[in-house]
Amino acid sequence: MIVVAGVPGTGKSLVGSRVARLLLRRFTTLSWIVLEKGLWTGYDADRRSFIADYDRLVREIRYYQDYVVETHWLEPFETILDAIEAVVVTRCNPLVLLERLQRRGWPPAKIAENVEAELVGVVAAEARRLVDKGVPVVEIDTTQMDPDDAAKLVVDMIGRGVSRCCIDWLSVLEGDELGFLLEKLSSLGGAPLHERRGSAEAG
Ligand SMILES: Nc1ncnc2c1ncn2[C@@H]1O[C@H](COP(=O)(O)OP(=O)(O)OP(=O)(O)O)[C@@H](O)[C@H]1O
């Protein structure tokens, strides 16, 4: 299995589906697996997301060993590391991610939470921990890169079994850009990060 992880809007679907095509694999998303197999215990209307049935989910994802699987939640995959060939982490400049998510018409707090998660690199940090456990982890910046070029680069890195990291937006962004972004995030509002795990996006 190749896992394509990243904050919503960072380009998992665009890049992941192309990686699957290049490798002649099938592509799916964790959210779709949850919905298709009914692996949820409830629906969180505020987050517009289903609450995953974790125990059933970790049993089910093993059957997707030959797939490229998109997720913004890595935890379930940590239970099947032996089945994972590589983790790809899509990254996007938070200023651009803000624009991408605003185009989706999401609730402001949900936009803020996800931009903040990308700013501090929540998913990337989780993925990097897997390198020590023998899983190659490839970070790819989709901010400006063409999705086809990104997919080719990813396939090349996976083929060579090498890892690639570590994008740090806090050091990439200029002081005034960071100031603008933090002001924007606080005006949009958002819940603490720890309240956000274990959910699958609806739709
Ligand atoms: N490499 C890229 N180059 C240019 N634009 C991109 C790129 N990747 C993504 N985008 C833009 O970002 C949007 C979101 O991409 P995509 O749907 O692939 O993200 P995602 O991570 O799968 O999001 P979700 O978690 O909600 O499924 C796309 O509609 C596209 O406009």
Ligand SMILES: [Mg+2]
């Ligand atoms: Mg997607």
